Amino acid sequence: MKYLKEFRDRQLTTSLIKRLEESVTGPMRIMEVCGTHTMAIFRNGLRSLLPEELELVSGPGCPVCVTSAGHIDAFISMADQPRNHLAVFGDLFRVPGSNGSLSEASSRGARVDIVYSPMDALELAVKNPDELVVFLGVGFETTTPAVAATIMAANVQKIDNFIVFSTQKVMPPPLHALLGDPELNIDGLLCPGHVSAIIGSDAYLDFAKQYGLSCVVAGFEAADILQGLIMLGRQHGEGRAEVENGYTRLVSREGNRRARDMVDEVFEAVDSPWRGLGVIKDSGLAIREKYEQFDAEKRLKLTIEDVEEPKGCLCGQVLKGICRPPDCPLFGRRCTETNPIGPCMVSSEGTCAAYYKYGTGQ
Amino acid sequence: MQQDRILLDHGSGGTASKQLIEELFLKYLDDPVLSSLQDCAVIDNQAGRLAFSTDSYVVDPLFFPGGDIGSLAVHGTVNDLAMGGARPIGLSLALILEEGLLFETLERVVASVARCSKECGVPVLTGDTKVVPKGKGDLVFINTSGIGMVKEGVDLSPTKVRDGDVVILSGGMGDHGVTIMTRRAGIELKGALRSDSAPLHMMVSSLLNGLPAGTVHCLRDPTRGGVATTLNEIAESCGLAIIVEEDDVPIHPEVASGCEILGLDPFHLANEGKCLAIVDGAVGERALEIIRQAPHGEEAEIIGTVASGERGGRVILNTGIGGRRIVTSLHGNPLPRIC
Numbered sequence: 001m002k003y004l005k006e007f008r009d010r011q012l013t014t015s016l017i018k019r020l021e022e023s024v025t026g027p028m029r030i031m032e033v034c035g036t037h038t039m040a041i042f043r044n045g046l047r048s049l050l051p052e053e054l055e056l057v058s059g060p061g062c063p064v065c066v067t068s069a070g071h072i073d074a075f076i077s078m079a080d081q082p083r084n085h086l087a088v089f090g091d092l093f094r095v096p097g098s099n100g101s102l103s104e105a106s107s108r109g110a111r112v113d114i115v116y117s118p119m120d121a122l123e124l125a126v127k128n129p130d131e132l133v134v135f136l137g138v139g140f141e142t143t144t145p146a147v148a149a150t151i152m153a154a155n156v157q158k159i160d161n162f163i164v165f166s167t168q169k170v171m172p173p174p175l176h177a178l179l180g181d182p183e184l185n186i187d188g189l190l191c192p193g194h195v196s197a198i199i200g201s202d203a204y205l206d207f208a209k210q211y212g213l214s215c216v217v218a219g220f221e222a223a224d225i226l227q228g229l230i231m232l233g234r235q236h237g238e239g240r241a242e243v244e245n246g247y248t249r250l251v252s253r254e255g256n257r258r259a260r261d262m263v264d265e266v267f268e269a270v271d272s273p274w275r276g277l278g279v280i281k282d283s284g285l286a287i288r289e290k291y292e293q294f295d296a297e298k299r300l301k302l303t304i305e306d307v308e309e310p311k312g313c314l315c316g317q318v319l320k321g322i323c324r325p326p327d328c329p330l331f332g333r334r335c336t337e338t339n340p341i342g343p344c345m346v347s348s349e350g351t352c353a354a355y356y357k358y359g360t361g362q
Numbered sequence: 363m364q365q366d367r368i369l370l371d372h373g374s375g376g377t378a379s380k381q382l383i384e385e386l387f388l389k390y391l392d393d394p395v396l397s398s399l400q401d402c403a404v405i406d407n408q409a410g411r412l413a414f415s416t417d418s419y420v421v422d423p424l425f426f427p428g429g430d431i432g433s434l435a436v437h438g439t440v441n442d443l444a445m446g447g448a449r450p451i452g453l454s455l456a457l458i459l460e461e462g463l464l465f466e467t468l469e470r471v472v473a474s475v476a477r478c479s480k481e482c483g484v485p486v487l488t489g490d491t492k493v494v495p496k497g498k499g500d501l502v503f504i505n506t507s508g509i510g511m512v513k514e515g516v517d518l519s520p521t522k523v524r525d526g527d528v529v530i531l532s533g534g535m536g537d538h539g540v541t542i543m544t545r546r547a548g549i550e551l552k553g554a555l556r557s558d559s560a561p562l563h564m565m566v567s568s569l570l571n572g573l574p575a576g577t578v579h580c581l582r583d584p585t586r587g588g589v590a591t592t593l594n595e596i597a598e599s600c601g602l603a604i605i606v607e608e609d610d611v612p613i614h615p616e617v618a619s620g621c622e623i624l625g626l627d628p629f630h631l632a633n634e635g636k637c638l639a640i641v642d643g644a645v646g647e648r649a650l651e652i653i654r655q656a657p658h659g660e661e662a663e664i665i666g667t668v669a670s671g672e673r674g675g676r677v678i679l680n681t682g683i684g685g686r687r688i689v690t691s692l693h694g695n696p697l698p699r700i701c
Contacts, residue, residue, distance in 0.1 A: 004615075010609070044681050044687075093697055114697065356690070
């Protein structure tokens, strides 16, 4: 991988930090929308280097964290059905539902495999024709094209023991829901790099216009993030509310049309529940009728229960950027990495996990 | 051997067991004490302090670039003894085999144990084999125990760690962990990604003999849980903070790439042939030189220091870009991420 060293070069980042200090001329509150940004900021120890007047707020961009408690419970009850063989991304494995986690279901004898791509799940189905392989589709615009491609492949190959439980989500609707909340009070968005590779940087034009927000798309290396923050600082200082792209090596204005076409072929927009945010119109993706034989909700006739959030857990507020993890009474006390109560502590992109794992050491 | 697979009979203690021992185990492992096939190994009187350690080995896949379950079973226990400052003198080898295991697979494992034990100069002195019904095991499980002798005056413990000590890592971190995880994920990375499975007792012996008595304070091999977990355990035991410089921590570029792809933290990945040495600051450079000249130590670096000025019991990382964060122990298994 060519970019690892270059974008973490200390000389470069030191000069970027100096420029960031110059560009932030007053108090500025920026939301980093994407969980991968949150993690990268913490892993690099960036928070210890940022100007005091710059406040970073983490957004709802961790797909596991925003998955509703009802869906998590449905995942676990599916795992307990004898014929089902679940294929999941690693992040989901330890997320607690109201009745244990997939990891606990696995210890009871449920078949739960961690996969690296939905195609691995399809392969699992081919290898185990007597089982019903259920892929848990959790993710944003970055993962959805691969899920769509897998469903199309399963259709072509006529594989009927492979289904997908889609809780796939899209980013713009929850951002609208959040930004409409005056309590949030932010000045700019550090827009997700890889989601934007699919939806394109033009997708943020509405946000800049409607909410007067500075928007900058940024990559995930330390230098990328600093550059994005400098661009946001400058916009804010000059009173501009525009969409700028700091991740041109991957993101274009129009995004990846081919990937979006594949998603459109397989999925349609539906209202979807978000942890902490409630049901948001057109924020989820359901499998179209044409591919309904691959739809777990239809094949298994699943109903999603309304499940109460764990008592005292502030994941919902953390996801909205209203609360920082240390503000939660459970954080670091009852809710730890070993004994997580809310999903934000489990996922590798969760804000609470980032605070817990990579505190600044002060 | 007539059959090409392991049968339950091979663990029965009867003639099939005897045949397995004579035709396979003794073919590769020919130490006279083992060959006597007694119920226990009797070792000639060894005066002094004895070190004793045991470890079990379960790994999927059994064979991987740079090693296999057999090499891990020898190196792991040899290294545990070495970390106590001991000179390993002998191993036990107990295998739990799954019915139906291919005979040639077992032969590869036993040959590997034999080769590693010879290379280390640490013989297998006693052994045992059991066979469990198909589905009740996972091909091969191994347990090895080892005994070793500790020289007078050698006393290694995390509680001996002092303010001003330096922390040396004997080579690139995460090689074993990322090799296994990428194999399981079916991801092929360019470059020579391989496990670091290797014995460290020669390195330890050079270190203890080459430095003034009492200047080596603690040795640990950062296996499961990685460098992060081991350093946290040491920091908690000594009550001091360990400050690590990210730029100084050796890591092979292919390991760094693998971690990026799978979303893993190399500080949490297992090593099977690396040593963390915490030595008196005054002998830090000399210790580094000795480790670099020892087998498997050529890429060693001083990665950090022990400090009393910080809140104790934790590990702090000065990041490559000049930032600062804590490093926590691994919780559960390292899991790959979504995107």
